[in-house]
Amino acid sequence: MAVLASIVHVVLAxxxxxxxxxxxxRVKAWVAGRRGSPxxxxxxxxxxxxxxxxxxxxxxxxxxxxxxxxxxxxxxAALLIVPLGGVPGLMAFSGDFLLMAYLFGLMRFVTILxxxxxxxxxxxxxxxxxxFFSALAEPALLLGLAALSVPSGQFSLSAAYASVTWAAMTxxxxxxxxxxxAALIIVFLAENARIPVDDPNTHLELTMIHEAMVLDxxxxxxxxxxxxxxxKLWTLGALVVGLLVPVRSGWWCxxxxxxxxxxxxxxxxxxxxxxxxARLRLVRVPQFLVAASVLSILALVLVTRxx
Amino acid sequence: xxLWLELILVSLILANLHLLGSSRINACIRTxxxxxxxxxxxxxxxxxxPIGLRLPLLAAASMAIKAGLLPWLLRRAVREAGVQTxxxxxxxxxxxxxxxxxxxxxxxxxxxxxxxxxxxxARFLVATALFTVLIGLLLIVGRRKAVMQTVGYxxxxxxxxxxxxxxxxxxxxxxxxxxxxxVFVAVFVMGIAIHHISREFDHIDTDRLSALKD
Numbered sequence: 001m002a003v004l005a006s007i008v009h010v011v012l013a014x015x016x017x018x019x020x021x022x023x024x025x026r027v028k029a030w031v032a033g034r035r036g037s038p039x040x041x042x043x044x045x046x047x048x049x050x051x052x053x054x055x056x057x058x059x060x061x062x063x064x065x066x067x068x069x070x071x072x073x074x075x076x077a078a079l080l081i082v083p084l085g086g087v088p089g090l091m092a093f094s095g096d097f098l099l100m101a102y103l104f105g106l107m108r109f110v111t112i113l114x115x116x117x118x119x120x121x122x123x124x125x126x127x128x129x130x131x132f133f134s135a136l137a138e139p140a141l142l143l144g145l146a147a148l149s150v151p152s153g154q155f156s157l158s159a160a161y162a163s164v165t166w167a168a169m170t171x172x173x174x175x176x177x178x179x180x181x182a183a184l185i186i187v188f189l190a191e192n193a194r195i196p197v198d199d200p201n202t203h204l205e206l207t208m209i210h211e212a213m214v215l216d217x218x219x220x221x222x223x224x225x226x227x228x229x230x231x232k233l234w235t236l237g238a239l240v241v242g243l244l245v246p247v248r249s250g251w252w253c254x255x256x257x258x259x260x261x262x263x264x265x266x267x268x269x270x271x272x273x274x275x276x277x278a279r280l281r282l283v284r285v286p287q288f289l290v291a292a293s294v295l296s297i298l299a300l301v302l303v304t305r306x307x
Numbered sequence: 308x309x310l311w312l313e314l315i316l317v318s319l320i321l322a323n324l325h326l327l328g329s330s331r332i333n334a335c336i337r338t339x340x341x342x343x344x345x346x347x348x349x350x351x352x353x354x355x356x357p358i359g360l361r362l363p364l365l366a367a368a369s370m371a372i373k374a375g376l377l378p379w380l381l382r383r384a385v386r387e388a389g390v391q392t393x394x395x396x397x398x399x400x401x402x403x404x405x406x407x408x409x410x411x412x413x414x415x416x417x418x419x420x421x422x423x424x425x426x427x428x429a430r431f432l433v434a435t436a437l438f439t440v441l442i443g444l445l446l447i448v449g450r451r452k453a454v455m456q457t458v459g460y461x462x463x464x465x466x467x468x469x470x471x472x473x474x475x476x477x478x479x480x481x482x483x484x485x486x487x488x489x490v491f492v493a494v495f496v497m498g499i500a501i502h503h504i505s506r507e508f509d510h511i512d513t514d515r516l517s518a519l520k521d
Contacts, residue, residue, distance in 0.1 A: 172310060175317040287401045291328060294404050298320065301415065305431075 005252035006090040012260060013079055013238075017230040018042035020237070020267045024194075027271025042230060049223035057216060059119040067114025068217065068224040074107035075231045081157060084238040085262065086248040086255035088158035097145045097157050100235075101138060104191065107228070108134055115213035122205040126212025133197065133209065133285060137190045140292035144180040144187070147299040148243070151306070161242045169246045176302035179295045181243045186292035188236045190285075192229070195274040197285055207282070237263050312352050315345050316435045319469070320411065323442040326462060327403040330392045332385055332454050336378050339461045342439070343373035346465055350472050353432065369468070369487055377461060377494050384498040385454055388505035397514065398449035406445060414438035432473045439466030453501045453511040457494060464490045 022039040029036025038044075056064060078100045080090040089096070112131060115123040149155045151173045152163035169177060190197040193210030202208055205215065214225050241262035249255055280288055322338050322345070329335055347370040354362060385391070398406065418434035439462055446459025467486065505511045 170310065172313055174310065175314050179317070179321075287328065287404070290401050290404055291324075294324060294408055297408055298317075298324075298411070301411065302317070305415065 001252060002088055003090070005087045005256060008252075009084050009087045009256060009259075010079060010090055012256070013084075013231065013234050014076075016260070017234040018046060018227065020233045020263065021230055023264055023267040024271045024274065027268045028275050031272060031275035042226070046223045046227055049218075049226070050220050052219040054217075054219035054221055057118060060117050063110075063117040064114045064217070065221070067110045067117075068221045068228070070110040071107045072224045072228040072231075074103045074110075075228045075235060078103040079231060079235050082235050082238050083158040083161045083242060084256065084259035085242045085245060086162065086250075087252055087259060088162065092156045092158035094155045097142070097149075097155070097160075100157065101142055101145075104232070105134075105138070107232075111213055111225075114217070118216040120216060122208070122212050123215055125206075126208055126210065126215075129209045129282075130213060133190060133289060136286055136289035137187050137292065140183045140289065140296045141187045141191075143293065143296035143300050144183045145239075147176060147180050147296060147303050150300070150303045157239075162248065164243055164246050165248050166246045172306055173303055176299040176306075177243060179299040179302070181240065183292045183295040183299070184236075184240050184243065186288065186295075188240050189270070189273070190289055190292075191236055192233050194270055196277055196280045196288065199279050233267075234263065237266050241266055309352065312349065313431070315349055315352070316431055319345055319349075319435050320438060323439055323462065324404060324407055326442060326446060326458070327407045328400050330394070330396075330400060332391060332393060332452065332458070333382065335455065335458045336381050336385070339458055339465065340374040340378040342462065342465045343370055346468055346472070347374075349432070349469065353429075353472055372487055372491060373461070373465070377491065380494055380498045381454060381457060381461075384457075384501045387502050388454065388511050390452060390454065390505075390511060393450055393452050393455050396450050396455075398445070403445065403449060406449075407442060410441040410445065411438050414441060429473045432469060436466050436469035436473060439463070439469060442466070451512045451514055453497070453504060453513050456513065457497045457501070460493065460497070461490070 019039060019042070021042050022037070025041070026036045026039055081092070081096045081100050081103075083089045083092075108130060112127040115127040145157070145160070148164070149160040151168070152160060154160050154163065164177065168174070189195070193200055198209040198211075199207070200211065202211065205212055214222065217225055238259065241259055244266075245258060245262040247255065247258045249258075319342060322342050325338050326335050329338070347366040350366045351363065396403070414437040415434045417437055418430055421433060443459045443461070443463025443466055446462060447456045450456055450459065464486070501511055504513075504516070508515070
């Protein structure tokens with residue numbers, strides 16, 4: 001039954017992930033008093049991009065073609081590992097959270113290579129920032145997940161998240177896990193290039209981080225990048241939701257429905273965050289990410305003290 | 308251990324880290340006041356005996372001074388001196404945060420080795436208290452503006468108060484009231500000193516005082 005639940009989760013993720021950016025944009029528009037684009041806009045964009053041809057600059061060497069394909073493959077592989085609340089990941093083994101973190105690392109690496117391949121100075125700048133900020137976000141993610149695994153002693157994502165129950169949250173590990181949740185939310189915002197780290201709607205190349213790296217991609221390549229971005233939103237979001245909504249009912253349908261609803265709520269929360277706070281100055285971003293690492297380390301110290 | 312106590316102690320640690328990471332002086336003053344409020348709650352939580360009338364009164368009095376009067380004095384000093392932010396601290400904000408983590412390790416290490424009557428909650432309370440004292444010291448040596456150094460002094464006082472709470476009997480609270488009186492006078496004097504420094508030199512950067520010539 002657990003395998004069936006995991007398969008349904010993966011299929012749902014592949015089908016519903018483009019809804020998340022739609023919800024974020026809809027909430028942002030609603031807070032700003034506009035009607036906003038339809039919820040299914042991301043699907044239409046993907047469809048439109050898939051119809052188009054691609055244009056490659058003569059300076060590129062072929063890495064620009066590899067980038068989006070490998071990136072999408074990485075994020076789908078990460079999706080197979082990640083549990084959504086009580087629904088375990090399709091694959092689970094000890095230490096799989098390292099694989100997940102480095103699948104995202106590989107995705108970032110190929111995106112950066114593709115960006116540098118275009119020879120555009122803006123893309124090089126974006127790539128450099130992305131590499132810097134993600135290097136700061138990585139310890140927060142890994143140490144946070146470690147703090148999550150220590151109390152149960154299970155170093156696999158699915159087992160660690162299965163131990164996050166309401167009873168555990170109200171016991172003495174609760175405060176530490178709340179810190180992990182805060183750190184994971186910061187990582188979630190940073191890795192998905194959302195405000196306050198990066199502004200996905202910016203039109204000024206000088207201030208872009210993630211968007212600057214994909215300026216020269218078009219057509220199906222861009223579609224793959226955007227689809228991979230929404231899947232990444234889903235995958236990292238599942239880590240946050242699994243911790244903040246500790247519903248482990250035992251029926252996989254209920255767990256799955258609660259998890260998906262939690263993801264949609266998380267997207268709405270991101271919309272509210274993006275409408276209410278401004279983007280951090282670029283020099284302040286490292287401090288924000290270091291703060292996330294500090295939260296994770298504090299959580300790790302707390303749980304290791306208790307066990 | 309009591310979940311509420313643990314939650315409050317973790318918030319105290321977070322407040323300390325916020326003191327290190329924030330550049331806004333007013334936000335830091337608010338944080339120190341919040342610490343004082345949290346500590347008053349802790350003082351009621353750690354009492355093993357049924358709480359009489361005297362303890363809540365003492366806690367309320369110390370809260371009124373540390374969360375009301377002293378922050379008000381400091382805010383007044385900030386307004387008079389016309390500074391809003393600590394722009395260039397001697398130890399940078401990110402470095403301070405990382406140093407703070409190191410100090411947390413030191414505090415936990417020391418608290419685990421202190422010989423004391425073994426109560427599980429008290430050990431963590433002692434660690435938090437030591438951490439708060441260390442953060443206060445770090446703020447005093449690591450910040451340029453005189454107001455922030457005073458904030459560090461208040462954080463240190465909060466730490467000492469928490470340390471007294473770890474050995475929770477009623478008498479230390481009375482001793483604490485005496486200490487609080489000293490702190491009150493000290494902050495009062497510092498407020499006047501800040502006012503004078505800013506009037507004489509148009510800034511309150513204390514590191515430039517060492518370059519005075521006659």
